[in-house]
Amino acid sequence: AIPVIAGEKPEHERFPGAEITLSIEAMMQDGKALQSGTSHYLGQNFSGAMEMEFTDEDGERKLCYTTSWGLSTRMMGALVMTHADDNGLRVPPRVAPRQVRIIPITRNDPTAVLQAADELRAEIAGQSWDDEPVRVEVDTRERKPAEKRWEWIRKGVPLVIELGERDLEAGVVTVTRRDDPELTRDAIPREGAGDAVVGVLSDIQTGYYQEASERLRERTRDDITNLEEFREFFAGEDTESGGFVKAPWSEEAETIETMAELGVSVRVIPFDEELPPDARCVITGGPARVMAVFAKAY
Numbered sequence: 001a002i003p004v005i006a007g008e009k010p011e012h013e014r015f016p017g018a019e020i021t022l023s024i025e026a027m028m029q030d031g032k033a034l035q036s037g038t039s040h041y042l043g044q045n046f047s048g049a050m051e052m053e054f055t056d057e058d059g060e061r062k063l064c065y066t067t068s069w070g071l072s073t074r075m076m077g078a079l080v081m082t083h084a085d086d087n088g089l090r091v092p093p094r095v096a097p098r099q100v101r102i103i104p105i106t107r108n109d110p111t112a113v114l115q116a117a118d119e120l121r122a123e124i125a126g127q128s129w130d131d132e133p134v135r136v137e138v139d140t141r142e143r144k145p146a147e148k149r150w151e152w153i154r155k156g157v158p159l160v161i162e163l164g165e166r167d168l169e170a171g172v173v174t175v176t177r178r179d180d181p182e183l184t185r186d187a188i189p190r191e192g193a194g195d196a197v198v199g200v201l202s203d204i205q206t207g208y209y210q211e212a213s214e215r216l217r218e219r220t221r222d223d224i225t226n227l228e229e230f231r232e233f234f235a236g237e238d239t240e241s242g243g244f245v246k247a248p249w250s251e252e253a254e255t256i257e258t259m260a261e262l263g264v265s266v267r268v269i270p271f272d273e274e275l276p277p278d279a280r281c282v283i284t285g286g287p288a289r290v291m292a293v294f295a296k297a298y
Contacts, residue, residue, distance in 0.1 A: 001092040001209040002026050002075075002082050003216050004036055005244075005293055007268035012256060015040040015068065025267045025293065027216045028081040031242025033267045033295040036078055039069035077298075082212050089156030090178050092208045093129070093201040100124055100136035100197060101152045105145045105164030114140065117163050120173065123194035129201050136197075149176065153183060158204045159197060179204045219243030220293075227258070227283050234262040234296065244295045246270070248288030250281035258283050259294065266292045 004024035014021040018040040026036045047053070047064040054064050083090040093099045102124075104110070104117040117138045124136045139148050145162060152160050153176065162174040162185070172187040177200060188196060224230055224245050233245060249255065249266065259265055269290050279288040 001094070001205060001212060002036065002078055003209065003213040005216075005268055005270055007270040007273070007293070009038075010251065010266045010269060010292070013266060015042075017042060017045045018068075019043040019045070023268050025295070025297075026078055026082065027212075027219065027244060027295075028078070028298070029084075029215070030081075031219055031244075031296070033244065033293075033297040034074065034078050034081070035267070035297065036075060037069075037071035040067060042066045042068060083208055084156075085181070087183065088154035090208065091156035091158065093158045093205045096135070096156070096158055098135050098137050098157055099129075099201055100134060100159045100161060101148075101157045102136065102138045103145050103148050103152075103160065103162045104138065104140065105162055105167075107165060109165060112168065113163060113165060114138075116168055120161070120163060120190075120193065124197050127194050127198050129198045130205075134197060134201070153178060159200055161193075175200075177204065179207050216244075220246055222246045224282060225280075226285065230282055230294075231262065234264050234294075242296065244293050245282070246273075246291060246293050247282035248275060248279035249290055249292035249294075250284050250286050251289045252281070252284060252286070255281070255283040263296050264294050265297060267295050267297060268293050 004026045006024045007022070009021040009023050015038070020041040022039045023035055024037045025033045028034055044063040044065060047066055052064040052066070053061045056062055079091065079095070080089060083092065102117050102121055104113045106113045121136050121138050124134050127134045141148065149160055149162060156178060158178050160176040167173055170187070171190050173190050173193050174185050174187050176183055176185050220243060221233065224233055224247055230245065269292050273291040275288060275291050280286065281288045
C-alpha cells in the first residue's frame with residue numbers, strides 16, 4: 001500500500017558501472033524520499049571483467065548483457081514510515097502476518113467463550129481474501145483482555161475482535177479497526193461476522209494506499225519555478241511542510257553542488273513526463289532538458 005513515482009535516475013545517480021538505472025521512489029510521512037526498488041542495465045561492463053560469455057545463434061562467443069535489480073529489507077522501514085501513527089504500527093492486510101486477532105474475554109464461563117472464539121476463528125479462516133485464506137488467530141494467553149487488545153493495536157494488526165459472555169448473550173462481537181484513528185470499538189452481529197471480515201480487510205488495504213497517495217499528491221509541488229523558491233522550500237526544518245518538487249531541470253553539473261548544499265538530490269526523472277515548451281531550469285534559469293523530481297532522501 002505504498003504509492004511510488006517510477007522513472008530513470010540521472011547519470012550521476014546511476015549504479016556504478018550501469019548504463020541505465022531505473023527506480024521507484026516513495027514519500028515517507030516526513031516528506032523525505034525513499035528509494036524503494038531499482039533495476040540496472042549493466043550492458044557488458046561487468047561481464048567483461050568476469051568473463052561471462054554466451055554463444056550466439058551464429059556460434060560466436062560474445063560477452064553477456066547483464067542486469068541487476070530488486071528491492072531490499074528497507075521496505076520494512078518504508079512500511080513503518082509510510083503507515084504508522086502515534087499508536088504504533090499499521091500493517092496493510094496484504095502483508096500482515098495475522099490479519100485478525102480474536103481476544104476471548106473469559107470470566108464466569110471460559111469454556112463457552114473459548115469455544116465460541118474458536119468457532120469464529122474457523123469461520124474467518126474459511127474465508128478467502130486476496131486469493132488466500134484469511135490469517136486469523138485466537139489469543140488465549142493469561143493476560144488482561146485490555147492489555148492484549150492494546151498489544152495487537154500497537155503491532156498494527158488490521159482487525160482485533162473481542163468476544164465475551166455479554167457478546168454471546170447479545171449475539172454480537174466487538175471489533176476494532178486499526179485504520180480508525182479513534183480506535184472505536186464497534187459491536188457487529190455475530191451472524192455473518194466471517195463474511196464481514198473480508199470486506200473490512202479490503203477497505204483497510206485500499207484506505208492505507210489512498211491515504212499515502214493523497215500525501216504524495218498534496219506534498220509534491222509543481223509550482224516552484226526558480227532557485228529562490230527552491231531554496232525556501234527545502235531549507236525549512238518543519239517536517240510537516242517537506243515533500244517533493246517536480247520541476248524542469250537542465251542536467252548541468254553545477255546544479256548538483258547547489259542541491260548538495262540543501263541536502264537535496266534528483267530522485268528520478270519520471271516516465272512519460274512531458275517537458276513544457278521553452279521550460280527553464282528551476283535551479284539555473286537556463287534551458288531545461290527534462291522534468292525531474294527533487295527531494296531530501298533517506
